[in-house]
Amino acid sequence: MRKKRIQRFLIERVEDSASHIEIIGEQCHYVLRVLRLQAGDQMILFDGSGSEWTSKIIDTKKNRLLLELEEKSIPDRESPINITLIQSISRSQRMDLVMQKSTELGVSKIVPVFSMNTVVKMKEDKIDKKLNHWRNILISASEQSGRTKLPELMSPIKLNSKCLKEYKSDLSIFYDTTGQDSYGDGNPKEITVAIGPEGGFTDVEKTMAIDNGYSVIQSGPRLMRTETAPIMALSILQYLYGDLSN
Numbered sequence: 001m002r003k004k005r006i007q008r009f010l011i012e013r014v015e016d017s018a019s020h021i022e023i024i025g026e027q028c029h030y031v032l033r034v035l036r037l038q039a040g041d042q043m044i045l046f047d048g049s050g051s052e053w054t055s056k057i058i059d060t061k062k063n064r065l066l067l068e069l070e071e072k073s074i075p076d077r078e079s080p081i082n083i084t085l086i087q088s089i090s091r092s093q094r095m096d097l098v099m100q101k102s103t104e105l106g107v108s109k110i111v112p113v114f115s116m117n118t119v120v121k122m123k124e125d126k127i128d129k130k131l132n133h134w135r136n137i138l139i140s141a142s143e144q145s146g147r148t149k150l151p152e153l154m155s156p157i158k159l160n161s162k163c164l165k166e167y168k169s170d171l172s173i174f175y176d177t178t179g180q181d182s183y184g185d186g187n188p189k190e191i192t193v194a195i196g197p198e199g200g201f202t203d204v205e206k207t208m209a210i211d212n213g214y215s216v217i218q219s220g221p222r223l224m225r226t227e228t229a230p231i232m233a234l235s236i237l238q239y240l241y242g243d244l245s246n
Helices: 027-033 093-106 126-143 163-166 203-211 229-241
Strands: 008-010 020-024 042-048 052-061 064-073 082-087 108-115 170-175 190-195 213-216
Touching: 008 126, 020 027, 027 064, 042 064, 082 093, 082 229, 093 108, 093 126, 093 229, 108 126, 163 203, 170 203, 170 229, 190 229, 203 213
Parallel strands: 008 042, 082 108, 082 190, 170 190, 170 213
Antiparallel strands: 020 064, 042 052, 052 064
């Protein structure tokens, strides 16, 4: 019989002295009513600090779940490189896919940007709602993939020289179909990668990136969708400099 997968959940920060933890609200409802876990079942909890705990459900009541923290560990699942993804905002499901897959591939920070060819318009009063939606995707992807830290999600900004300068790293890559540069031979620990929208980056943006010290690299011989490009880029970077080389 196939062994049942132990569910992982993000929780609030756990104090070092804590031996028990209580879960309420929607998360409690999901555990009890959707997953139908019961007293005696195990769960894995993590609080975004890098640690995780095996735990056991010891009491279930309406809108309340009490767990005993059994064992704390610090798994080695976070990437050894800090990758900042500057991602041009795309339509709903495409951007959702970027959030999910970049989390699975170990990105450290995501900076959604409005570039010149971005077709998505986002009203000021809708930004918080969209950020909350994206954060929930990051949480779900982290729970599923075994990550112990959540990627940092920045508020959407305009792609300009100030943005490129602020997020510049040891290795800063600007993907463009006309790129001629190549990946470096060093061992960068901080990497920034910029991905364009459906219509690609403009020549003005490319020049702006070069002026700010970015390497303009071609994404390959085939034209990729804006949601495919970050998957390709992060996979290559993790293979060259991160934890996918084995």
